[in-house]
Amino acid sequence: MRPGELIASDRGARPGTTTDVAHAWEVLGSVMDPEVPVVSVVDLGIVRGLDWQDGHLHVVVTPTYSGCPATEVIEQDILHALEHAGFAAPQLERRLTPAWTTDWISDDGRERLRAYGIAPPAGSTSKRSLLGEKDDICCPQCGSAHTERLSEFGSTACKALYRCVDCREPFDYFKCI
Numbered sequence: 001m002r003p004g005e006l007i008a009s010d011r012g013a014r015p016g017t018t019t020d021v022a023h024a025w026e027v028l029g030s031v032m033d034p035e036v037p038v039v040s041v042v043d044l045g046i047v048r049g050l051d052w053q054d055g056h057l058h059v060v061v062t063p064t065y066s067g068c069p070a071t072e073v074i075e076q077d078i079l080h081a082l083e084h085a086g087f088a089a090p091q092l093e094r095r096l097t098p099a100w101t102t103d104w105i106s107d108d109g110r111e112r113l114r115a116y117g118i119a120p121p122a123g124s125t126s127k128r129s130l131l132g133e134k135d136d137i138c139c140p141q142c143g144s145a146h147t148e149r150l151s152e153f154g155s156t157a158c159k160a161l162y163r164c165v166d167c168r169e170p171f172d173y174f175k176c177i
Contacts, residue, residue, distance in 0.1 A: 016052030020087075024050050024057055027085045031077050034070050035156055038116040041074060045104025048095060057082060057090040062100045064158060065177060102176045114140045119147075119162065119173040137173050139164035149173075 028050075029042045041047050041061075049060035059078060063071040075092055082090040102121035105113075110120035122135035136145045144166040154161040154172040163170045 014055055014088075016055075016057065020057065021050050021052065023085065024059075024082060024087065024090075027081050027087075028059075028078065031074075031081045034073050034077070036113065036116065036118065038112045039105075039109045041078060043106045043109030043112065045106065045109075046074070046100060047078075053091065057087045059090060059092045060095050061092060062095050062098075064100050066096060068158070100177070102174065105174075113174060117141065117171055118159065119171055121174050121176045135176070137162055139167060139169065140171055141169045142167040 025042065028047050029040050031041045033039050033041065033044055044064065046062055046064060047059065048062050049058075051058050059082070061075060061078065063074070071094075075094065079090055079092055105121065113120040117140050119137050119140045122137050137147050137149075138145050139147055139162075142164060144164050146165040147162050148165055149160055149162050150170065151161040153159070158175055158177065159172040160175050161170060162173045
């Protein structure tokens with residue numbers, strides 16, 4: 001809750017239109033993840049819904065995982081971007097169920113990760129790994145599938161550190177969650 005909301009919660013309330021919601025999606029497409037600044041919150045799939053409630057834009061956000069240190073920064077960035085775009089007192093709801101999954105990352109987001117040097121999640125969050133099957137993690141530099149995991153954790157907890165055996169370059173792999 002922000003200062004003044006209890007006193008003036010209807011400040012700027014107005015009927016919303018489909019154009020407003022489309023504009024909000026466009027605005028959110030420019031809000032970048034602070035840890036991977038080439039993918040937007042829309043590309044990551046953490047914005048789960050936008051609608052108009054009680055005269056204000058209502059945004060549903062599912063964090064990548066409940067302990068993600070960037071969650072509050074992302075939420076503030078979302079609110080700031082929407083307010084800067086003219087949405088008065090947008091309402092943000094953090095929803096933890098269903099839990100976020102890397103399956104929600106868009107195709108554009110996956111390509112942006114690759115171009116940035118981070119291998120996007122391979123496959124999906126199926127139970128293949130529980131059965132001993134390994135995903136092919138391709139090097140984002142040269143495209144080789146001849147890679148090896150150096151560490152279960154990379155630059156952040158949601159990434160693992162890999163190295164390409166062919167080009168010898170290390171890289172982060174965005175783990176399937």
